[in-house]
Amino acid sequence: xxxxxxxxxxxxxxxxxxxxxxxxxxxxxxxxxxxxxxxxxxxxxxxxxxxxxxxxxxxxxxxxxxxxxxxxxxxxxxxxxxxxxxxxxxxxxxxxxxxxxxxxxxxxxxxxxxxxxxxxxxxxxxxxxxxxxxxxxxxxxxxxxxxxxxxxxxxxxxxxxxxxxxxxxxxxxxxxxxxxxxxxxxxxxxxxxxxxxxxxxxxxxxxxxxxxxxxxxxxxxxxxxxxxxxxxxxxxxxxxxxxxxxx
Amino acid sequence: xxxxxxxxxxxxxxxxxxxxxxxxxxxxxxxxxxxxxxxxxxxxxxxxxxxxxxxxxxxxxxxxxxxxxxxxxxxxxxxxxxxxxxxxxxxxxxxxxxxxxxxxxxxxxxxxxxxxxxxxxxxxxxxxxxxxxxxxxxxxxxxxxxxxxxxxxxxxxxxxxxxxxxxxxxxxxxxxxxxxxxxxxxxxxxxxxxxxxxxxxxxxxxxxxxxxxxxxxxxxxxxxxxxxxxxxxxxxxxxxxxxxxxx
Numbered sequence: 001x002x003x004x005x006x007x008x009x010x011x012x013x014x015x016x017x018x019x020x021x022x023x024x025x026x027x028x029x030x031x032x033x034x035x036x037x038x039x040x041x042x043x044x045x046x047x048x049x050x051x052x053x054x055x056x057x058x059x060x061x062x063x064x065x066x067x068x069x070x071x072x073x074x075x076x077x078x079x080x081x082x083x084x085x086x087x088x089x090x091x092x093x094x095x096x097x098x099x100x101x102x103x104x105x106x107x108x109x110x111x112x113x114x115x116x117x118x119x120x121x122x123x124x125x126x127x128x129x130x131x132x133x134x135x136x137x138x139x140x141x142x143x144x145x146x147x148x149x150x151x152x153x154x155x156x157x158x159x160x161x162x163x164x165x166x167x168x169x170x171x172x173x174x175x176x177x178x179x180x181x182x183x184x185x186x187x188x189x190x191x192x193x194x195x196x197x198x199x200x201x202x203x204x205x206x207x208x209x210x211x212x213x214x215x216x217x218x219x220x221x222x223x224x225x226x227x228x229x230x231x232x233x234x235x236x237x238x239x240x241x242x243x244x245x246x247x
Numbered sequence: 248x249x250x251x252x253x254x255x256x257x258x259x260x261x262x263x264x265x266x267x268x269x270x271x272x273x274x275x276x277x278x279x280x281x282x283x284x285x286x287x288x289x290x291x292x293x294x295x296x297x298x299x300x301x302x303x304x305x306x307x308x309x310x311x312x313x314x315x316x317x318x319x320x321x322x323x324x325x326x327x328x329x330x331x332x333x334x335x336x337x338x339x340x341x342x343x344x345x346x347x348x349x350x351x352x353x354x355x356x357x358x359x360x361x362x363x364x365x366x367x368x369x370x371x372x373x374x375x376x377x378x379x380x381x382x383x384x385x386x387x388x389x390x391x392x393x394x395x396x397x398x399x400x401x402x403x404x405x406x407x408x409x410x411x412x413x414x415x416x417x418x419x420x421x422x423x424x425x426x427x428x429x430x431x432x433x434x435x436x437x438x439x440x441x442x443x444x445x446x447x448x449x450x451x452x453x454x455x456x457x458x459x460x461x462x463x464x465x466x467x468x469x470x471x472x473x474x475x476x477x478x479x480x481x482x483x484x485x486x487x488x489x490x491x492x493x494x
Contacts, residue, residue, distance in 0.1 A: 079460050097344070104463040105471055141461035174482040212474055213326050213481070214388035216351040223467070224352055224474040227459055231475045232483070234460070235421040239483045 002031050002039040003139040004068075005146075015070040016054065017041070024066035028056050039068065042138055044146030048074045076144035081233050082108035082182045086150075086158045087222040088118040088189035095122065098219035099130045103137035103147040105227040110134075111150030113158060117191035121152055155197055158186050165206040168225045169193060170216070175209035175225075176242035177232045185229065187222040207242055249278050249286045250386040251315075252393075262317040263301065264288070271313035275303050286315065289385055291393030295321045323391035328480050329355035329429045333397075333405045334469040335365040335436035342369065345466035346377045350384035350394040352474040357381075358397030360405060364438035368399055402444055405433050412453035415472045416440060417463070422456035422472075423489035424479045432476065434469040454489055 004023050019027075027033045033053050041049040054067040085102055089095050089112045102110050110130075112122055122130065127149055134147040159165060164180035168187045186201070193201075201208055211225040232239050251270050266274075274280045280300050288296035301314040332349055336342050336359045349357050357377075359369055369377065374396055381394040406412060411427035415434045433448070440448075448455055458472040479486050 100464075101467050104459070104461060104467045106460045141463060143461055175478075212351070212477065213353045214351060214390055216388060217347075220348050220351045220470070224471065227471040228475060228478045230459065231422075231478075236479070236483065236486050239486050 002027060002033060002037075003142065004039060004041050005135045005139055006041050006043045007135075017051070017068050017070065019066045019068060020059070021063060024056070024064040027053070027066055028064055033066075040142075041068065041070070042144065042146075044135060044138060046075050046078065046144050048076060048144050050074075078108060078145040079106045079230070080181055081178075081230070083226050083229055084108055084150075084182065084184045085110045085187065085222055085226055086113045086153050086184060087111075087187040088113045088115055088218055089120040089122050090190075090217070090219045091120050094217075094219050095120075095126075096130070096133055098222060099133045099147070099149070100137045101219070101223040102226060103134050103143065104141050105223055106143075106230050107147055107226045108145070109148035109150050111153045113153055113155065113186065113188070115155045115188055116194045116197060118189040119191075127151075155186075155200070158184065159200060159204040159206065161204075165201070165204060166225070166229065167193070167198070167201045167206045167208045168211055168221055169198065169208050170210050170212075170214070170221075172208040172210045175211060175228060175232065176207065177229075177236070177239050178207065178242050179233070183229060183233070185222075185225055187218055187225060190218055249274060249280060249284075250389065251286060251288050252382045252386055253288050253290045254382075264298070264315050264317065266313045266315060267306070268310060271303070271311040274300070274313055275311055280313075287389075288315065288317070289391065289393075291382060291385060291391075293322050293325065293391050295323060295391050297321075325355060325392040326353045326477070327428055328425075328477070330473050330476055331355055331397075331429065331431045332357045332434065332469055332473055333360045333400050333431060334358075334434040335360045335362055335465055336367040336369050337437075337464070337466045338367050341464075341466050342367075342373075343377070343380055345469060346380045346394070346396070347384045348466070348470040349473060350381050350390065351388050352470055353390075353477050354394055354473045355392070356395035356397050358400045360400055360402065360433065360435070362402045362435050363441045363444060365436040366438075374398075402433075402447070405431065406447060406451040406453065408451075412448070412451060413472070413476065414440070414445070414448045414453045414455045415458055415468055416445065416455050417457050417459075417461070417468075419455040419457045422458060422475060422479065423454065424476075424483070424486050425454065425489050426480070430476060430480070432469075432472055434465055434472060437465055 050072040051068040164178035164183045297319040298315040411425035
């Protein structure tokens with residue numbers, strides 16, 4: 001099923017949408033869709049529209065337009081629990097790949113973390129590109145809610161009160177489910193956390209946990225920690241939790 | 248701690264080793280090690296040698312040699328359970344990245360899978376390069392046992408009798424621990440499994456399981472499935488297992 005991500009477009013009164021630019025060109029030239037063909041439209045905020053192509057057309061400077069008719073709309077809930085990954089940005093292309101993988105495994109959001117040893121902070125332009133990557137990934141894996149790209153978060157702000165805060169550290173204990181509907185996950189830079197940061201995390205009531213037998217590159221750690229948290233919280237209610245009564 | 252991977256080198260009678268080529272140059276020029284500095288030597292088969300630099304020297308065509316003295320040798324067991332990932336090769340650079348990530352999360356081995364819809368089969372030269380990537384990753388994450396790179400495996404061979412066989416499929420049920428010391432994990436190509444392949448997997452007694460709320464790219468699925476299996480099998484003995492008595 002071909003999927004199109006809707007940017008700044010809401011359904012018209014008559015349920016017909018006009019899709020322009022790259023999405024229209026791709027549907028026609030690469031996917032070779034034609035009138036009557038079915039496709040799925042995602043708004044990235046829970047709406048999944050089943051639609052079909054009405055027509056392709058050209059406007060002004062030869063840009064393609066695709067008109068589609070919405071036949072059915074389904075509203076899906078976001079993945080629960082919401083895992084909000086606050087992760088130091090890896091350098092170079094690893095960041096793009098991490099955003100795609102975090103989206104595939106089901107993170108609710110990613111925000112760049114500034115910590116004592118973090119080395120890279122994406123600017124506005126880069127963050128915009130990452131939003132596009134998250135949207136592209138939504139189409140590939142059929143996410144009804146696109147992963148949100150947040151803004152630069154300091155370590156102190158990342159420890160602000162929250163239902164559950166988890167700090168990934170390869171030297172720590174095994175993760176215990178929190179049974180919380182919203183989980184903030186902190187993953188540090190290649191250089192790891194400073195002693196002071198780990199102390200502050202414990203003071204703030206965070207669970208410091210490891211997510212595998214070895215040290216991992218930060219982008220692998222972020223993706224794997226998100227996947228393990230979602231798997232345990234969603235699918236293994238019998239697993240021993242971090243709640244006092246379960247210890 | 249600087250780590251060196253030993254290729255085709257065993258400890259001498261007098262516990263002094265000679266390391267040549269890129270590893271020697273890297274230790275001197277990039278890591279700026281000198282006589283007396285400590286380092287760790289990995290043989291990729293469980294031996295971790297604590298050693299120190301004795302001297303650097305140049306041979307013939309200006310190639311660097313590093314002489315090191317082994318001070319202590321520790322033998323570590325492999326990660327248990329052994330997860331043997333038999334995974335269709337993704338195209339292009341994604342394969343290199345998948346090998347590195349599988350090594351980081353702790354897979355015992357990876358072998359390329361030939362299935363009905365697989366599209367890429369690495370040749371001998373590529374497999375050799377993947378071995379190097381697995382060795383490099385061992386140094387980064389401190390793996391005592393390097394991830395083994397296996398040979399092309401057909402779908403039928405991948406279903407040959409084994410203590411536990413797991414087939415990843417995004418439409419299937421949640422993974423249940425097998426309590427087996429060796430687990431063969433099959434991950435299919437982007438096009439997924441054919442109906443016939445899924446039937447054959449079930450006939451062979453495989454557990455068909457999903458590892459996240461969305462469909463994932465095959466390399467993400469392989470890495471995440473390995474990580475989730477290791478986490479549940481190693482650290483959550485209380486999780487409901489696939490054994491008949493536990494269902």
